[in-house]
Amino acid sequence: ATMPPMLAAIANAGRHGVLVKSARALERLARSDRAALDKTGTLTEGAPRVSDILPLTDDFAAEEVLALAAAAEHPSEHPLARAVVAAARERGVAVETAADFSAAVGRGVRAVVAGRDVAVGAPQRLVDDAAPGAARARSGAAALEDTGKTAVVVLADGRPVGLLGVADRMRPGAADAVARLRALTGTEPVLLTGDNPRAAELVAAQAGIGEARSGLLPEDKVAAVHGFEEAGHRVLMVGDGINDAPALAAAHTSIAMGRAGSDLALETADAVVVGDDLAAVPTALSLARRARRLVA
Ligand code: ADP
Ligand code: MG
DSSP, X not given: OOOOHHHHHHHHHHHXXXXXXXXXXXXXXXXXXXXXXXXXXXXXXXXXXXXXXXXXXXTSOHHHHHHHHHHHHTTOOSHHHHHHHHHHHHTTXXXXXXXXXXXXXXXXXXXEETTEEEEEEOHHXXXXXXXXXXXXXXXXXXXXXXXXXEEEEEEETTEEEEEEEEEOOBOTTHHHHHHHHHHHHSSXXXXXXXXXXXXXXXXXXXXXXXXXXXXXXXXXXXXXXXXXXXXXXXXXXXEOSGGGHHHHHHSSEEEEEOTTOOHHHHHHSSEEESSSOXXXXXXXXXXXXXXXXXXX
């Protein structure tokens, strides 16, 4: 006996590195007609590295800025947090145990390090214009972002004391995958990111994506998905992070990048790319389409 086409397609997608969770999920995938992709960890490798450490005041040297940041970031699973902790280890900077850690998705982290209230994350969201040194922090962050890097600000007791520049690499094959998604859906893929506009534009250009939306909180990614669906599209959302989970859930269908993906994204998505090859996404879409044509 031959396998029913939908089951055969699920098995075939599995051989191509995509675990589709159910026949219904495959059906939704087959019907999707607009791709939305997260940036960090989806179009990029999500293994960023700290490339710059810029102190903003005279009382904290570069190593001290890094030490504060690494201690505060240590409990976080965010790719930027891992980059900061790795940078400290590489430079032989001791990573202290922080207290009262909390993470705000799309913003950054906060913790008490050696008696100081330390915050690390997005300059646009963490630097209060009234804080001493705010102007310097903003212009330094803009200079880093102009080169496509992600600027991470380090605050001690509300005062910006340093900036970290973090650079990520494109996934090889990102542009090919995007081109195939465009051809399969017949619509322009869109980039949705919490990162800064310059980093978003640079990655969009490298991936050949015509539309990028930046500075998005998780709920903004959801709103973007709803916007496309209200315009009559069935969105295929591709993401990896905790911050993508609400958009993965809101979309008609979704695929999570597995290798470095967060548990919440893997649980939420309709399908999971097991390795780290983005080409598996258009391949899964194409297999789902073919199976549905056989069934219909
Ligand atoms: P993306 O949508 O590209 O995957 P995120 O939503 O995960 O990006 O993060 C958006 C922004 O929030 C980051 O560019 C960074 O500025 C800030 N951010 C979030 N978490 C952290 C963290 N743990 N450390 C530093 N910055 C963070
Ligand atoms: Mg991400």
